Amino acid sequence: MSDPTAASRLAAGLSTASVSDALDSLGLPGSLHGIGALRQGQRTAGPVFTVTYEPVGETGGTVGDFLDDVPAGAVVLIDNAGRTDCTVWGGIMSRTARERGIAGTVIHGACRDVAVAAAAGYPIWSVSRFMRTGKDRVRVAAVQAAVTIGGVLVHPGDVLVADDDGAVAVPAGRWDEVADIARRIDRVEEAVVEAVLGGATLAEARARHGYHSLQTRKDPS
Ligand SMILES: O=C([O-])CC(=O)C(=O)O
Numbered sequence: 001m002s003d004p005t006a007a008s009r010l011a012a013g014l015s016t017a018s019v020s021d022a023l024d025s026l027g028l029p030g031s032l033h034g035i036g037a038l039r040q041g042q043r044t045a046g047p048v049f050t051v052t053y054e055p056v057g058e059t060g061g062t063v064g065d066f067l068d069d070v071p072a073g074a075v076v077l078i079d080n081a082g083r084t085d086c087t088v089w090g091g092i093m094s095r096t097a098r099e100r101g102i103a104g105t106v107i108h109g110a111c112r113d114v115a116v117a118a119a120a121g122y123p124i125w126s127v128s129r130f131m132r133t134g135k136d137r138v139r140v141a142a143v144q145a146a147v148t149i150g151g152v153l154v155h156p157g158d159v160l161v162a163d164d165d166g167a168v169a170v171p172a173g174r175w176d177e178v179a180d181i182a183r184r185i186d187r188v189e190e191a192v193v194e195a196v197l198g199g200a201t202l203a204e205a206r207a208r209h210g211y212h213s214l215q216t217r218k219d220p221s
C-alpha cells in the first residue's frame with residue numbers, strides 16, 4: 001500500500017479483533033503477540049516503515065536517526081528483538097513524529113518518556129516501557145527491510161492496524177480482501193448482538209449468524 005492516507009482511510013472503523021479474525025479465516029499470520037497499547041483509546045493504521053536494531057558493545061550506538069526518512073502517514077515498526085532492558089524510542093522522537101504527521105509507532109522492545117508521548121497525543125504500542133536509554137546499547141542495523149516479530153514476517157509497506165487490543169500487520173497485497181472480510185465479520189457480530197437485544201438467547205443468536213466459524217479457515221475454493 002503506497003498511499004499512507006488510503007491505508008488509514010480504508011481501516012477506519014476496523015478493529016484489530018476483526019482484522020485478526022479475517023486473517024485467521026485466510027490462514028494468514030499477522031497478530032503481533034506481546035505488543036500492547038501504551039494508553040487506551042488510541043488507534044492508528046497505515047503502511048509500515050520498518051526499522052531493525054542490533055546490540056552494540058560499550059559505546060557508539062544510538063536511537064532514532066532514521067526518523068527524518070519516515071513519510072507522513074506511515075506507522076513505524078521497530079524490531080529490537082523484544083529487548084526490554086533499554087529503549088529504542090523516547091519523547092523527542094514522539095514530538096518529532098507528531099509534528100511530521102507520522103501515524104504511530106509499534107515497538108518489539110521498550111520506549112520511554114511516555115508522559116511526553118501522551119501530552120503530544122502520539123500513539124505508541126510496545127512490549128514495555130523503561131527509562132534506560134538504548135544510546136550506547138543498540139544501533140540501527142537496517143531500515144525498510146523485512147522484519148520478523150514473534151514469528152510474523154512483516155514487509156515495508158504492509159498495512160499495520162493498531163488499537164486498544166494491540167497491533168496486527170496485513171500483507172499489502174491482501175489488504176483489500178482482509179478488510180472486506182473484517183467488515184463482514186463486524187456486520188455479523190453486530191447482528192448477533194441485535195438478535196440478543198431482541199430477545200434471542202446468545203446460543204440462538206450465534207447459531208443463526210454462524211458466529212463460531214467466522215474466523216475458521218475456509219477451504220480454498
Ligand atoms: O533514548 C531514547 O530512548 C530517546 C529519547 O529519550 C528521546 O527521544 O527523547
Ligand SMILES: [Mg+2]
Nearest residue numbers: 090091092113
Ligand atoms: Mg528522551
